[in-house]
Amino acid sequence: MEQYKRSHTCGELTAAQAGERVTLNGWVHRNRNHGGVHFINLRDRYGITQVVIDEDASADLRDTAESLKYEYCIAVEGTVRRRPDSMVNTDMTTGEVEIQADTIVVLTTCETLPFMIDERSETNEDLRLKYRYLDLRSFSMQRKIKLRADVSYRVREYLGTEGFLEIETPTMIRSTPEGARDFLIPSRLNPGSFYAMPQSPQLFKQILMVSGFDKYFQLAHCFRDEDLRGDRQPEHTQVDIEMSFVDQDDIFRLIEGLMEHVFKHTLNIDLKTPFPRISYDDAMNLYGSDKPDLRFDMEMQDFNAHVPGSGFGVFESVVENGGAVKVLVAPGAAGYSRKQITDLEETAKTYGAKGLAWTKVSEEGTLEGGIGKFFTDSSEKILSELSASPGDLLLFVADSWKVSCTALGAVRKRLGSELELVEKGGATPSHFAFAWIVDFPLFEYDEEGEKWEAAHHMFTMPQAKYLDSMENDPGAVKGALYDLVCNGIELASGSIRIHDPRLQQRIFDIVGFNKEEAERRFGFLMNAFRYGAPPHGGIAPGLDRLVMLMSGESTIREVMAFPKNTQGINPMDDSPSPVDPAQLKELGLELKLPDRE
Template sequence: MDERRTDLQLDTLDGWKRTHTCAQLRATDVDQEVCLMGWVQYRRDHGGIIFIDLRDRTGLTQIKFSPEEHPEIHEKAGHLRTEFVLAVKGTVLARPDDMINPNMATGEIEVLVSAFKLLNTSKTPPFLIEDRVDVSENLRLKYRYLDLRRPRLAKNLVLRHKTAQSVRRYLDDLGFIETETPILTRSTPEGARDFLVPSRVNQGSFYALPQSPQLFKQLLMVGGLERYYQIVKCFRDEDLRADRQPEFTQIDIEMSFVEEEDVMTMAEGMMQTVFRDTLGIEIPTTFERMTYDQAMETYGVDKPDLRFGLPLKDVTSIVRGSGFRLFAKAELVKALKVEGGSVLSRKEIDDYTDFVRIYGAQGLAWIKIKEDTWQSPIAKFLSDEERAGLTKTLGLKPGDIVFFQAGAPDMVNAALGNLRLKLGERFDLIDKDAYRFVWITDFPMLEWNADEKRWTAMHHPFTCPQEGHLEYLKTDPGKARAKAYDMVLNGNEIGGGSIRIHSTELQQEVLAALGIGEQEAEDKFGFLLHAMEYGAPPHGGIAFGLDRLIMLLGDVDSIRDVIAFPKTQKATCLLTDAPNAVDRNQLRELGLRLRETSKSE
């Protein structure tokens, strides 16, 4: 990488004012005197004339330096290079017909420069500042300030801004009050791991960064605020993936005196407003509804992508007595048929077999339906009666392939549900231009944690059970259903919420079902339990993942491309080299000492 030019005289603005952005000028502006400011994107010498594409956040304008019109300015322009920062004054000219660029917003004009100021020079960047750049993500994150100059990244941040503004206007019109809640709070470890912050003043004690403002927004309802929202940073110390970050942003909403339909109707209206304001798209006024049980039965996941078919079918009763031992003894057997899927090669099938092992599957059974035979390692174990039952239930015909998974319901659903998405991509079944919303409702209150050998809250322990389901928490916890709802868009959960518990007694019963005794409940949640004793209103809310929503609105593959300064998948910041070690004096002030690590560790 070359060194930055320090031998060139830098100018100051000295009263120069920008009149237009670099995407603003059109043919109607011809003959105007203008002042533009930005970075050198490209530089070209054409027979003595120097052409430069000047770039700012909004786009590009072609400027030219003529040796005939302004020879001194032209000579000085010979020193300009990529990413130098300029202010230019000049006259807007119409481009010759054969030089019009229809792919450029300002492609009908150019600016003849009569004066310019060199505001700063630049080293040669480690990668090209353009969308077509093919460079490692780690390099882009290390030089994120350069990456942000690329039009696509800038466009994503503008989209993020417009979305946040749309949300604020919508909620403000409905009487919501934006209220900040604490970032330094207490640890209430019911869910992901907390980020802990040691206290210098109270040594040996720790704050936690909030995983969400959940308890505080409920306290705001107790406080009579009635309608609250906040676009807020949240923190979870968990394993990362493409759509997850250790710090993320929520659109957090809570309302008093409401039931599920009130919250869901408000949220639908907000999505309609956001899509209209940001993309100019009209989406349905009401969204499809599907219970959790229906989603799991038909799609194997609680966030189904409804842009294509490929439903799962329960065929347990058909193969219960099968000669194929795995089918005969399995708790659940499901099938996934793909029309025309017999074109899959054996290597592709083997790759899918490896894929479902991620979800605990031991293998993947399959059958290709041919004109006169069923091609499969398991076909010989199936009786004529079983073949007839599968043909009728699945609607089988020549050219189809059927995948089977057998075993525990959680594994079967996860394996086939995620394989369904792979097959939808493989056979180009997904309508990429569609936006399919669906509400998933009637979630289980609790789910069994096999590692901890106990029931845990599926959403959080402050979710209200459905009427008549409280008794199940004592007799059959798995049957208890919650007043909870998730908004799903194209197979992504973008928002989740519930009606909250507003009774101290009911909250204590739910905590007891989670194995949290009275003393532990008092230690962890006493401030909430006491607040409920002072006339807590019925309330509920929802929280949307802003980062994930922008990722879908912008048709972006990675959540990191919609965040200004994201972390890597290892939760590090390559730009600032965080997290980093701190010196012993800082640790001593906090009353901390690092444990020595042995060689064996």
């Protein structure tokens, strides 16, 4: 192999190397025989170079060229020469040149491919995951994996210049409640005891603050046993950050600087900072989501004031019982068919709504169809206040405030795509609409369990103005919580933490976490807080979601080298898989599997 070791990659040769003798290594991307002249596109992760075997080449060389199939791994020796002007390919970095080959060595052959690598997007995902090593050869995947590596590098670069230390925390820890199920690891040396794989490094990074490391970060692997979707995997990576002696504004400035640095040095995009700040209540009222897509306007509006006296009993009943009627003006959508509106209604019902009412604005500027007849007398005032125009479609949800906002917000999101309100293609600052969502509720009530729960996690600092009244009205308490969102995706979540053990115990008491349970689960953290814990806070941008966003994909599986499928299975290595009974015996475990029909 030493004799045929590459001198250049398949993506770097230009007219400047014309006349030079070179050796290339790579995979056969195309092989075309044009009347005795072979054109071979040789590919590696850097690009493609055209290799030519002329008619006057030796019979052995031409026979070798004829035998080459897709994805054979080969070495080529030859001379760089300029292509004729009529054959220059301006779409390729190497498009000005080709290699006049005099030697081809087959390094390894390739069996019949399960799918064509440059047609991966048309291939079933499970098949691509089964042969992930082939899928990863595609330029699409190599571009995204390179982007991920570049983003990781720039994250480390920026945080390093800001004085942060990268510190690893354990991946085998004590099980602690963090919102999802833990992945458990049985201990052979301690029968009956288990490690948990961390859902996040939350407790350890807080302990690092107690330890005096005031600026910590880590590209942390996190593990959650939860149902999967496009932006979830059993394991994911987050840019875990914690800082001492800071407030919320310090963290915002750091993350805005980090995003500016990453986007500039990977996509050459200049982001506009500071990012806007939107309260949780405003986000829900206006967009129906705590992660709103701000690339288009179409804000939801309150309709309660127009309901009394309308004669529409459904709306009147909701308002009388303290609920909310929300309305959305869909621009130019009056042409929607009844079936299209029914499809939108199904979206609303998915989020708890009992239905989706509608009416249209006629060309004459009146309400027609649907529930419009109930508001004929006040139509002029309604259209003025809603800024609705002829040709618009008005959509309504009437329910509790939370359901009305969430259900109509889901309809808004769908319409943003259907009405093409989001600009498509390219990557410019306008394609990335960042915002901070702030002033989240600290607690939420579990109707089924009839108790208060932490809305985020139990270590979040209440805002100062609620400290004296928390126990009296937990539902009113806002936390020092914040999310970074972009294009309808939650990119990061964080908070200022509690560092006072007495305040922490008050939070435990409100959520029904008694002292014995708190000591059992979090004793090591509470003990650390007794030894001069500094005020601190942090945040954790999701690396997978960030790269997914930057690459224009809709699932994090597309930006991970070896993801699991939607059933949590890796088709390539068939994990998870049964283990040898002897291994279970060593661990003192017996399996009791559910009965299968």
